[in-house]
Amino acid sequence: MPSPQVLQPVLKMKVDELFLNWLSDSATQSLLKDYLDIIKSGQHIDLSGRDAQDKRLSTFNENNNVASQKNLAEKKPLPLRTPSSPPSQLKGNKKKSMSVGGTPEPITTALSESIPKFYFPQGRPQANINIDGLISKVEKTFSQFPNERATIEDMGQVAKACECPIYWKMPLFCSAGGDRTGFVSVHKFVAMWRKTLQTCHDDVSKFVHLLAKPGCNYLEQDDLIPFLQDVVNSHAGLAFLKEAPDFHSRYITTVIQRIFYNVNRSWTGKITCSELRKSNFLQNLALLEQEEDVNQLTEFFSYEHFYVIYCKFWELDTDHDLYIDQKDLEQHNDQALSNKMIERLFSGTVTRDRKVHKEGRLSYADFVWFLISEEDKKTDTSIEYWFRCMDLDGDGVLSMYELEYFYEDQCQRLETMAIEPLPFEDCLCQMLDLVKPEVEGKITLRDLKRCKMSHIFFDTFFNIEKYLDHEQKDPFSIIREMETDGQGVSDWEKYAAEEYDILVAEEAANDQCNDAQSEPPVDSRQLFCQKAHVSESWESVFEPGAFCFDLFLSFCPCFVLLLCAVRLKISCLLKK
Template sequence: MGKLKPHLRLKIDELFLRWLSETDTQEILRENLSLIKKGENIDYTPSSAFQYKSHGSPASPLLRVSSPTTPPCSPIPNSTPSPRSPRRRSTNKLSTSLSKSLTAKLFEDRKAAESNRQPVNVPQFYFPYGRPVDAGVNEKVLEKVSEVFRSLQVIRKHEMDELTLACGCPKYWRMALFHAAGGKDDVPLTEEMFVTMWQRVISECHDDSSRLFRLLVKPKCNYISAEDWYPMIQDVVNSHPGLSFLQDAPEFHSRYIHTVIARIIYVVNRSWTGKITLPEFRRSNILSVLQLLEEEDDINQITDFFSYEHFYVIYCKFWELDSNHDLFIDKKDLSRHNEHALSSRIIDSIFSHGSVLSSNSVQEGLMSYTEFVWFLLSEEDKKTPMSIEYWFRCMDLDGDGYLSMYELQYFYEEQLAKMEGLGIETLPFEDCLCQMLDLVKPLEGDRISLRDLKACKLAYIFFDTFFNLEKYLDHEQRDPFANMRNEETDLAEPSDWEKYAAEEYELLVAEEAGQEQSALDATDVEYQDDFELDDEDDEAIMSIDEAMKKLAASEPPESRTWNHNNNTTIS
């Protein structure tokens, strides 16, 4: 029998109490109790208490164990209702009883309270597009916009500074404003075009986050895709003083732009869709970074997204692995990263379905440049939430949302084999597992969840233990709690990625300087005045020229195309 509803239980309890308070019921219960005390059997044959009485009280159906063999005598007319329809009499009596009960009184009190309740106006506390501003503020902005157009008539792409300032927007919003209003390279903005767009934006969006989001997205779209960032980042490349040297190398513009876009998506897009939603955009620091671009002339001081030194390190690392320079790398290429530091099993997992690469990349067995950016950021800084999720997805082979003991053993087996091959003392898996469980302290003792790793401040040690032998051995020689003590201090330290990028950049610059010096030393040779070229020397010089031509041909090509999630085309 199913569980009774609360109001039905109240009625049944009340009926039971009414039956128990009947005089006949109490007499029968006393008789039965005395028989039980004497050890005699109780006679369950119906008695007069279970039949309809002359005063009209029906017997409770709860005690009718068996029906009498003989129907009851016909009641005296006008004294009791017909036994064919006891329900009417019973209902009237029950209603009278309920009206006098505490339950009925409770229902009546509630009904009276609801009828006397006054409506409560709860002020709106959630504003998905920002808290509305005073209409007068927007009117003043529109007046300033009209003044700008009265002086310029139409506004072209390179004349957006004054209009952007009139709207009260940061400098690098100008290309978003220009394109949202319908402007193009050969189509200037008119006052009607811009005012129509701006009125629509300020009527729906009331803060900077929602307004910039609306300016960036395509019409009738509720997310920012990778290509939506391109005009804004291109404007940064063209106008920021810290990137002026790139004007002489236009072939690197698209590579820098797509590196910046890849870093933005990596940090902001937490849903792994490549589409940034308004809540994700609002939680990010995009607005503050764009404002900092306007204030800081040294682009390398802006370590979030735009640092050229970071781009240089990423691109050089990719170029070293991309053996055929088609801007795609395969498993073999990726295995050479950091002198084969990663295990082959984690690399296989990276290229597997449902992990961290797009379905097209997995199908073709190739990693794009954008996906390499995400890989390198995750590999060199395993303390960020995105990097933890990146490697968790790679280690979760069955995709059940947990790292089982089997999965941990699967990755640790290759680490053991490597250590044995190098003659390093190994740690059995059982002992390693105990250490890792003590390190992570999972809520469920036999498996580790993503939440457990994000709550653990030493997740980077956990990951390196299972697939990066070089870093694992490095951690074994350090105090694992030293970094935790540094985090507790008030001094803000650079992230692991910033440290890595700074070190690698210095090495790359020193290596390039050494190559240039070697080239200068090779050409700085004193020849005698009577030096004459013979045929062999001519052939040698020609071979050198040919080698230089081949070397020049091996430089990064000026135009390449690659796709990210079948949406972004870079040319």
């Protein structure tokens, strides 16, 4: 492969451009016209005049700084046709004036207007913040602990003293060195927190500063693991997971991928302060303290959503090595996806793990992105996800060739189903009318985000089941969906709720006495029973016949699971 040529600027072209720009300036033309008139009249031009130098400096400042007009108004205007030195002599005159007397003469330059600071990467500083008062509250809290040392169990009180949400306790603990020693002394914590308050002026910058690696101003995926592990260990709504440690890492992986899916809009794998400010993640994190049911926080922390994603992955991962290949993914949703799109998914276009990509596999983390994007094609991230897959040459435009490439696969599948496919030319006209691209014949990412019907567009080219569903829908219902878009629950939330109910029903119908190895490694019956707190609730309900009820349960484990699922659903409805 030939080495790429290094771009080198053409100096002559740049000089010509600057000269033309200078010559086109009205002040320059006026000055040259004065010189020309003086020369025509036969007068002598004094190139060493001080007034000429002042006038030239004033003209230069006026052209380069709008704020210099205030200073120019204070100077006396020069009489018309006063000789002045041309620009080429300005540098020589300046050197001459500096040599006389051995000291340079001061030149008054135009002062720029005072523009208030508008860029605050660490948040806008607050004028009324009392850092010493906040530190004293922290010291008072530490005085309650033995030897003024706080363990992770004590950090909830410390977080409150710092006026932070309680689930900031692990980032605060680790940032002060507690992860290495097992405790935090008051001196180390105060030094860390004082520096944080002095350099970070809003919650976003503080959160990133506490979690990020030293010297980094962004968050990577592994930065969130200790923080989320603490959420799993201490949140009441996830207490049932204590008996299922294998599920900890998979739940944490799911939450991390959902955080990056919604927050990291730049697709860099690094969450910046700017991206975090534009999201509602910290608001959801604060709600964890108030909301006992994590399933109410559907955007990031929902256990039900995790359970749906993981069960879908488990069905495809037949060898249960937490990786799937193309043949595995073909079975998703009864082979609804086209083969060409599956090939694109495994091409590395939208996956992050380069090692797994080279092996022709898809990790569980990448599957989280796939499933959410597949079931909700209306969000910006999902539109970007599928646009990357369809943009074969990566030029930022979906050409007619690329659309035909994917539609050919759809036509073949329709023919195998004894359905006559629509000719590509007719389908293309429909899609262009649907999207209404700004440039005729070229569909861009901006066009798809603007049209509000991206899900229909994408399903037409690579999802046969959803394409047929759209074809059978009433056109007026599609218009109503467009009008109510964004007002109700998202397509992903609808899908997750429906699939969760189906999974609960299937688990209830399965014979739990069968020790089949095809089920997930953790007994889902135990998970659901613990999640619904059956040991406490059902005993009070059936107290009169407790012995008979226990005997009945011992012979009917399926009924146990069904009761657990019903109990969980009732508790959620009561909380709503």
